[in-house]
Amino acid sequence: MLAQRLAHALEHGETGAVLLTADSHDLDLRGGETLLPAAVLVPVTDRASPGLILTQRTDTLRRHAGQIAFPGGRIDATDAGPIEAALREAHEEIGLPSERVQVIGIADRYRTGTGFAVTPVIGIVPPDFPYVPSAAEVAGVFEVPLDFLLDEANHVEAAVEWQGRERHYYEITWGDRRIWGATAAMIVNLARRLRWA
Numbered sequence: 001m002l003a004q005r006l007a008h009a010l011e012h013g014e015t016g017a018v019l020l021t022a023d024s025h026d027l028d029l030r031g032g033e034t035l036l037p038a039a040v041l042v043p044v045t046d047r048a049s050p051g052l053i054l055t056q057r058t059d060t061l062r063r064h065a066g067q068i069a070f071p072g073g074r075i076d077a078t079d080a081g082p083i084e085a086a087l088r089e090a091h092e093e094i095g096l097p098s099e100r101v102q103v104i105g106i107a108d109r110y111r112t113g114t115g116f117a118v119t120p121v122i123g124i125v126p127p128d129f130p131y132v133p134s135a136a137e138v139a140g141v142f143e144v145p146l147d148f149l150l151d152e153a154n155h156v157e158a159a160v161e162w163q164g165r166e167r168h169y170y171e172i173t174w175g176d177r178r179i180w181g182a183t184a185a186m187i188v189n190l191a192r193r194l195r196w197a
Contacts, residue, residue, distance in 0.1 A: 002050055003104055006122055009193040010105040035117040039082035040072025041090040042107065042120045042190065044146060047127040051143035052187070054179065055094060058139045068179045070120070070186070071096070071138075082106060082119035094141050095132030101125055108189045112182050113167065120186045144174050150191040155184070 043053040057067050071090040079085040083106070087098035101123040110118045131141040148154060149172060158180070159168045170188050171180035179187070 002044065002046060003102060003124055005194070006044065006104045006124070009190075010107060010122065035111060036115055037075040037082070037119070038073060038116045039075055039086040039089070039119045039121055040070035040186070041086040041096075041101070042070055042122045042186065043090070043096070043101070043125040044104075044122065045127045045143060046102075046124045050146045052146055052149055053094075053125065053131070053141060053143055054177075054183070055133070055138045056140040056142070056177075058135075058137060067181070067183075068177055069183050072118070074116075075119075083121050086119075086121035086123075093134050093138050095134075096125065096129065100129065107186065107193065110182055110186050110189070118182060118186070120190070122190070142177070144177075144179075148174060149179075149187050150194060152188075152191060152195075155188050155191070 045051045045053065053071075054068050055071055057069055071093040072086055073089045073093075075082060075085040076088075079088060083103055087101060087103075090096045090101070091098060102125075104122040104124060107120040107122055110120070112118060133139070133141050154172050154174075156171050156173070157168065158171050159166050161167075169181055170184040171178060172184050172187065173179070
């Protein structure tokens, strides 16, 4: 049932990312700048009340230290594409074997302000899997109820001055966790696909 609902949303939901005006999706690429391809796994737990698995990045990382994210990263030349990259990164970051993921499909690509084109790969994972975080990259792994994340009442629009421009973004607060930026935007896009499918 969960797999069918997600697959239907990816196939029949709203096409194209729906984001805020002037957020990083609308950045101009100057001087022939190209986007770096990246992929993340959006792991949905297979339980009666599903959740999403998220990571807390370590404070020692050069980029996005301490932020909440999906497991993922750059697509390497050796990866067959975004699905393989997302599965590889999930295995490296949280010890999730690719054979434990039921890949459903690809959601709306998100362009970050830092020059990445991120492809979210939706997958269903076993509930209560014993994740093993990579000490170098991941400070912790946790699950947030999917219903909470998909509820638009929890999607807060915010703005910040960045590189001389006002940038708009989403944030979602769950307990003491602040989910914002690209991760929140991908959740909002998924919520809209599921709602419109």
